[in-house]
Amino acid sequence: MTTSYFLSIAALAAAAPASAQQPAVTVVAVPPLTTPDSGSKGGQSLGIGWQATQMIVTDLRSTSELMPLPPDRKDFYSYPEVTAPTFSKWRAAGAKTLVTGFVQSRADGRLTFGCYVYDVDKGRELARKGFVVGGGDWRRAAHRCSGLAYTAVTGAPGVFDTRIAYVAESGVGDAKVKRIAIMDSDGFDHRYLTPGGNIVLTPRLSPKAAQVAFVTYASGQPQVRIIDVDSGAQRPLLASDAMTFAPRFSPDGSRIAFSMMLGPNSDIYIVGANGGYPQRLTTAPGIDTDPSFSPDGSKIVFESDRSGTSQLYVMNADGTNQRRLTFGSGWYGSPDWSPDGQWIAFTRRDAGARRIGVIAADGTGEKVLTTGPGDEGPNWAASSRDVVFQRTDAARRNLIYRVSIDGTEPRRLEIPQDGADPDWSGVMD
C-alpha cells in the first residue's frame, strides 16, 4: 500500500502545473540514526537506529504533505554531526527538511532517543526532542520523532503515536461476528477487546485512548458500555434498561454525550464519564443523534431530522442555542468535529449515494471528499488533515479507508479483517 501511495504522490507531482489544488509536498531526508555507544552496544544501538529510521520514513510517507527520500545506510554520520549536519549534501539531494538523531543505550536497559529537525535551505534547527523508552519500545520513540518532524513542517500534530479502534468483522450475514478491536495507528499491537458473542458497534476512544465507549447488545438491546483498554474491565454507562447509543467522550474525557430513546424519540443526553444522572440536551420530536464535541468542549454538533430531513445542528454543550448548520439537499449525518476546531466532517446521502464531506465550523465551504456510494462515519485524525471512514462495497463488505481533506484518493487502511465504525485517537502523550 505504501508503495502505491508513493507512486500516486509521484504522479501528482508530475501533474502539478495542471492542478491549482496541488498541495505542497516537502522532501525530507532521514539518514540513519547514529549512536554515541561503542563496541557491541554500539552495534546494537545502530541496529535499532536503522529500524527506527525506516519506521520514521514509513510514517512520513503515509502523509500527503511530506515525502521522505529512501533511507540509505551509506548516509551514516557520526554522533557530533547530529547537531552539526552537512547541509550542502542534503541541499544537493533536493531535501528541504532533514531529520537526524541518535540512539543511546542506558545503564538501566532503556534507550534514549534524540531527534532533531532542520530546515536545510536556511541551515537552521526547527525542533528537537529527547525520549526515553523501554528497550522493546523503540517504535513509539520513532513515531514521536516522526510526529516532531511532521509538526515542524506542517504545524499540525502528527498522528503516528495514536491508536485506532474499530469493529472487526468476520463471517457474513446473520453469522457475522463483530468484535471491538484496537491497534496502534501503524497496525502494530492489534488486540480484540470483546470476545464476539454479542453484536457490538461504534467504539469511541477516550482522549488518551485508555478507554473505549461502545454499544453492545449484551442485554438484548443496544446499550452503551465503557471498557478499559488495558484491564478489559467493563461497566454500563447508565444503570437503566433504556436503549442508548452514539456515545462520544468530551475532549477532556470528563463527560460522555450519547443518544437515548424515550418512547419513539431519540434525544441527546450528557453524563459524567464515571456515571451520574444524565442531563437531556435536546427535546425535539424525532431523531437527534450522533453528538460530537468541539475541541474546547463548549459546543456539540449533532444530527437532527426536526426540519423533515436529517441535517447538522450545533448547540452549546448545555443544550442552549441550537442552530442549523447545513441546508443542502439530501441527508446529513454522523458529524465529527476536527481536533483543530476548523472543520466538521459528515456523511451526506444524496442521489442514491452516501459520501464523506467536510464543512467549516461556521457552516461555509462545504466540500465532498469521496465518491461513495457506501461511505459513512468519518472520524478525524489528530492532525485535522485526514479522516478515516467506513466504506461498504458492492458485496456489502465493510472496509476502512483514510482520505485527506486536500482531496487525494482514499486509501484503504491495512487491518487484519473487514472493519466498520473506525475511531482515531488523539496523540497519546
Added chain:
Amino acid sequence: MRKALLLLTMLAFTTAAEAQLPGLRRRAPPPAQPVLTGIDAARADFVMKSGADTVYFGQNSALLALPAKATLAAQAQWLLQHPEIVVRIEGHGDAGDTRDHALAMGARRAEEVRSYLVLLGVPAMQLAVTSWGKERPGAGRAVTILVR
C-alpha cells in the same frame, strides 16, 4: 426451534434408554409427527391467526400504513387472548442510513408498533421493544417476536 429440537432429542434418548432396561413397563411409542409445543406452538398460532408477525414501513418513515395497521389489529386480538405471552418488537432501520440513524429509526418503528398495540388495548406489560438498526438483513420493518 432449537428448544423443540432439544426436547425431541431428549425424548429420543429417554425412550432408547428405557427400551434397553428389562422389566420396565414400555411406554406408548412417541408420536410420529413432531408436535410443536410451548412457545413454538404459540408462535406458529400467532403468525397463522394474525396473518403476519412483520409490518413494513416506507423508506425513512415510521408511519404505520393501512396494511400494517390491519396486521397489528389482528396481532392485538391474539395478544389479548393470550395475556400470558410476552413479545419483543424488533425494529429495523434502512441499509442506506448511517449506523446510528438506522438504530434510532429501528427503535422508532418498534415504538410506533408498541404504541399502536397499546392503543388497541394490549397491556404494555406484554410488550418490549428493541432496535437492530441495520445490523440484521430485512430493512424497513418491525417484527413482533414471542418471547415467552
